[in-house]
Amino acid sequence: MSLELFFQYLVAGITYGAVYAVVAVGFNIIYNSTGIINFAQGEFVMLGGMIAISLVQWLPLAWAIAAAVALTMLIGALMELCCIRWLRQPSILQMLIITIGISILLREGALHIWGEGIRSLPYFYGDAITAWTFGPVRLSPQVVWVLLACGCMVAALHLFFNRSTLGREMRACAVNRTAAALCGIKTRNMVTLSFVLSAGMGALAGCMISPITYTQYDSGAALALKGFTAAILGGLGNSMAAVAAGLLLGILEAFSITLVPLAFQDAVAVSLLLLILFIKPHGLFGSSAVARLKAF
Template identity: 70%
Template sequence: MTLELFIQYLFAGITYGSIYAIVAIGFNIIYNTTGIINFAQGEFVMLGGMISISLLPVLGLPLAIVAAVVITMIFGALLEICFIRWLVNPGVLRMIIITIGLSILTREAALHIWGESIHSLPYFVGNEITSVTIAGARISPQVLWVVGACGCMVIILSIFFQTTSVGRDMRACAANRTAATLCGINTRNMVTLSFMLSAGIGALAGCVVSPITSTAYDNGTGLAIKGFTVAILGGLGNSMAAVGAGLLLGIIEAFSVHIIPLAFQDAIAISLLLLILFIRPHGLFGSRSAGLKEF
């Protein structure tokens, strides 16, 4: 393998990995506050892409993205307020089934609004054939946007969770819900906030990846499965671990193409997931004690 080919694979892997990681972070935020896996996470990504595409002619690219993120956050909050908050007996399994239902509902609604065809945002810099050369390998500038967005998101999130009082409240809620309630934290609002946050992150991801992957009403599901794999791989609830696991999976997928047929790419992801579940059920980077909440 030449150095050029190596770097080309590496960047392809980083691209896949960053996309998976962003989706996985969304899973983790909601998991932390509620203990559930929100299977509508992929739909947030799709909505972000679709809304920004619709708003593009009116607002221009930067504002369309901001508006798409805000609208998706409101949508996430509404989902929680309307369907999750008022559950009399909020069992984990029940809530998971509800999120599956909501994901189907959102997908069908998107089909009616935007139709069955694929759309995409324009490339943020240059166009479809622009590429930058890094160490002999050529990659699209959009890849740098995806990697950059993923990096910024992780940094901002960790600052938010470590230093702001709302962030600390959310962490308290994640650590021990009963204790958090006793300390006067409104845990219900924290759950709503976590839905808004992960909807916003999903939407932003949907916007930055749209030029590369295109957006269609049904492409949230595929992303959700990969994101879920990565979240489990890294250890549920740990956003930093999700980035590590995402990049790892992406890079393995990219390099696997060199040795085994491309058709087996998804089999690799699933085999890896099974292997991890057998050997380290708490994830690659998770601590043994954390385990799975209530599962």
């Protein structure tokens, strides 16, 4: 493998990995506040891209993206308000199946609104062949956009959870819901907020990646599976580890093309997922002692 090709794969891997990381962080935010895995996480990414593509016909690109993110956040909030909030002591199986049902409805809704066609946002700067060259590395401006957006999101989230009162209240909820409620935190609102946050993050990532990977009504399912793989790889609930794991997964997947046919690329991530689940279900960076205390 030439050096140029090596960097090409690396850049592609990091780009996809950044999106997986954002999806994984989205999984973790909801998991921490409710203890459920939101199977509709990938659909947020798809919706963000799709709505922005529709709006960009009438609005400037930046406004279209902002509106798409806001709308997806609204959908996330509605999802929690209509389907999760009023359940009394739902079992994990029940919540799991509910989010699966929602993901199917969102996907089928998208199919009927936007059809089966593959769409994409225009490149934010230049076009598909614009590239900046740094020695052996050729970088598309869109890749920079993706990395910048994902990096900023993760950093902002980190600050939010550690510095702001609201973020700390959410963390308190994640640690112990009853105790948080006793301290006067409105735990139910925190759950809604977690859905809104992770919907917004997913939607923004969906807009950023759309010019590169295109958006289709069913592109959410694969993203959810890979995002979940990243979340597990980093240890469920650990957001910063999920970012590292997401990048790692993206790079692994990009280099796997040199070994296995393209048709099996999805299978690579899934095999990795199964392997981790079998060997180290608490994640590469997690500790088994902590994992045992959690109710999966």
